[in-house]
Amino acid sequence: MNKLITLEERPEGKPSESNFEIKTEEKPALKEGEILLESKFISVDPYLRGRMNDGDSYIIPFKLHEPMSSMVVAEVVESKNEGFEKGAYVSGMLQWKEFQTHDGKGLNKIENKNVPLSAYLGVLGLTGLTAYLALDTIGKLKEGETLLVSGAAGAVGSVVGQIGKIKGCKVVGIAGTDEKIAHIKSKFNFDAGINYKTTDDMAKAIAENCPDGVDVYFDNVGGNILDAAMQNINDFARIINCGAISIYNKEEVPKGMRLEGIMVKKRALMQGFIVRDHYEQFPEAIKQLGEWLADSKLDFDETVREGFENVPKAFLEIFEGKNLGKMVVKM
């Protein structure tokens, strides 16, 4: 028999275990052109909460009484598709099932065996790809420049900072606890960090930590921290709008500093980034990130839970802040 996890009710507010059900079904039979996949690592992510809601969102809602899905690393245990050999590993958007069949379309083949499989859900998955591709397409870091990152201890921010160091930049991170600041400096090689929760004048703190000004600001949060960063940008600065947590879920768009005067005076570039626009660059990005990882130039935080039945619990733990870095479940 095969186990699967379905969405049984839509949460109001915080999700709970009763939203999910672990069911069993016949192990699926393989058709011509298909592969049989056995899940090895399942990713649980905050954004899945949005897909548990009904109604309009710009990501498609999960259907009730049907399996949940997320990024999964799986082994090909049977193949009737000549593109995939038995024993190969893949990552992709897959259902929460122990075993599932697939036509192979859109799956990423895992070629680099020198990195841990779970990395394909984090630093080699969407969060690492977001960091790499946003810097590549918008940031265009040059050696010796100053890179400022908000959400610096997060899955995206920590990779952004490390890429900055690899490229020879001065890297300053912004995060919300002194522990996170210490961590990004010791583990991820940030040159400096600013705890925005204990800092009154963020513009001044950024000026002090970035004495040559800010050339690239990687913004994962928006809001007042963006305003403070903008007061410190250099001519021809690049600002990557990668997240605006501080203004999501508000009914009215909040007010902030008008930025157009600074934009003109500094000839700055500001650009929004969503990683799914850049599928065609995923293979080259995964290759580069994988090489850095194998060479120990990149590190990452990961919290691993074990057992297929514990996927819902691991997902819920994210909202309790029980993870450090990427939360994954090992089968």
Next chain:
Amino acid sequence: MNKLITLEERPEGKPSESNFEIKTEEKPALKEGEILLESKFISVDPYLRGRMNDGDSYIIPFKLHEPMSSMVVAEVVESKNEGFEKGAYVSGMLQWKEFQTHDGKGLNKIENKNVPLSAYLGVLGLTGLTAYLALDTIGKLKEGETLLVSGAAGAVGSVVGQIGKIKGCKVVGIAGTDEKIAHIKSKFNFDAGINYKTTDDMAKAIAENCPDGVDVYFDNVGGNILDAAMQNINDFARIINCGAISIYNKEEVPKGMRLEGIMVKKRALMQGFIVRDHYEQFPEAIKQLGEWLADSKLDFDETVREGFENVPKAFLEIFEGKNLGKMVVKM
């Protein structure tokens, strides 16, 4: 004898004729490597007012008791520089003098004889170059897209709109009087216009006039009109920050709608533009604009005053709104 116009006192508020003095000097003698220039058209521009102030500005202040300068079209009447033949015409940042010597560096040689000389101070000068190069480097217009322009009846905006039509775009202009709206449609081929002074809900008016959304917004003003435009942008829109009149000269940076949420969701690009960063592209841009002008694909508004002595008066008239389009003085 040679006439020149100097700055004699710095204005407080509006400038007046008493700020200037018309003086005479010996006609300058030519050294080896120099050319003698006779002014033909002198440009008077609002930005000169800023340079009449002392103290810190990001353009250099004029010196007291020394000649004013601006863009001038001049004829080479004598040459000891093999790069310039007698009888050639040039444009460049020159002093307010009837005759002056010059080493030729930084001067633009006027090659295209099929366009009026005064055009080199407007549509082939900094305003036309601003329109062309900002669209070229940031706007990247594609046929069939919708281009929205604020300050549409101005020297920059009117060229922006006409280039949009040449590129096969739908072009909508924003201006402050019904006469200007009628004018940009009849003379500059804009498809539609919005009078922001008589429109309560600008976001709605833009939506109605741009039913397919806004792909490129050329912003000459900033402020609430920018906010209204941002509510109508398409995915991958480009926003050119070319001016922010609405927020210059304010002591505190005004507040406005936070734009970072829209930037992410639409993966929009916003970039500040100042034409002097793009000197190396001036020749190709002047060539292209000159061809369009010669082919009657570009038109422009111009107000011409006559006589060297009338340069200060023509400059003052700009602040009375007595010009339609570019104000120039013919010698």
